Amino acid sequence: MKSxxxxxxxxxxxxxxxxxSSSKVLLPNYAFKPxxxxxxxxxxxxxxxxxxxxxxxxxxxxxxxxxxxxxADPVCEIFExxxxxxxxxxxPNRERLERISEDAKRIYLVYTFDCELQNGGFDQxxxxxxxxxxxxxxxxAKLGLELERDLLQRALSWIPTExxxxxxxxxxxxxxxxxxxxxxxxxxxxxxxxxxSNSRVNxxxxxxxxxxxxxxIRA
Numbered sequence: 194m195k196s197x198x199x200x201x202x203x204x205x206x207x208x209x210x211x212x213x214s215s216s217k218v219l220l221p222n223y224a225f226k227p228x229x230x231x232x233x234x235x236x237x238x239x240x241x242x243x244x245x246x247x248x249x250x251x252x253x254x255x256x257x258x259x260x261x262x263x264x265a266d267p268v269c270e271i272f273e274x275x276x277x278x279x280x281x282x283x284x285p286n287r288e289r290l291e292r293i294s295e296d297a298k299r300i301y302l303v304y305t306f307d308c309e310l311q312n313g314g315f316d317q318x319x320x321x322x323x324x325x326x327x328x329x330x331x332x333x334a335k336l337g338l339e340l341e342r343d344l345l346q347r348a349l350s351w352i353p354t355e356x357x358x359x360x361x362x363x364x365x366x367x368x369x370x371x372x373x374x375x376x377x378x379x380x381x382x383x384x385x386x387x388x389x390s391n392s393r394v395n396x397x398x399x400x401x402x403x404x405x406x407x408x409x410i411r412a
Contacts, residue, residue, distance in 0.1 A: 256410045257407055257408055257409045257410070258271060258406050258407070259406030259407060261402070262403070262406060271402065271410065274410055275301045275410060278292050278293055278297075292411060293410055293412055294410060296405050296408040297410045297411075300401070302328060302332050303336065303394060305322070306318065306322070306333070306394070307394040309321055309322060310388055311389075314381060314382075314384075315348040316368060316371075316381050319352065320364065320368050323357065323364050324357055324358045324359075329345065330342050330346060336401060340391055340393075341392055344384045344388055347380070347384060348380075348384055351380070352364065352368075352371075
């Protein structure tokens with residue numbers, strides 16, 4: 194969903210360059226998860242990096258977190274490795290989260306959460322991830338990211354539970370209506386500001402990776 198507020202690169206440039214290596218154009222600002230632009234009337238150009246993530250990339254068996262220690266951005270590199278595992282060339286739209294360990298899944302969900310917020314704020318997050326936000330909320334709590342979880346819960350409070358867990362098209366229609374609601378727009382703007390000023394996601398994920406050096410990426 195196109196955000197009415199300013200946005201920045203959700204994924205670090207090195208990670209984006211690798212994941213999007215099969216794309217002809219790398220834009221400086223894009224939605225992390227492809228969305229149906231026609232359904233929300235967006236003018237934003239979407240780079241479908243999730244479609245490209247698994248193309249021509251080979252996952253390695255038995256990789257553990259410790260192999261990335263000492264790297265400049267170990268969390269980003271683990272995320273790249275996860276993408277190689279959960280996407281197939283034959284079915285690039287399907288996430289196969291059952292292929293990864295619970296610890297890798299935690300990194301994947303929370304890192305995705307942060308990418309969406311860095312790129313387009315809470316309205317984009319809700320539109321792109323939908324029902325996955327409920328699972329992300331639980332993972333944030335397990336990592337001790339209470340502020341981030343509270344902000345997510347405040348954003349989710351604008352959407353009935355049956356819509357969050359329902360069809361993506363219904364969720365996007367609801368979000369389109371909310372964009373005409375001044376109170377909602379003010380609220381998500383405030384949530385975005387609080388998140389960008391106070392989020393500890395990156396530091397917490399780095400600490401998590403350091404304490405889980407023997408954990409494997411694959412289930």
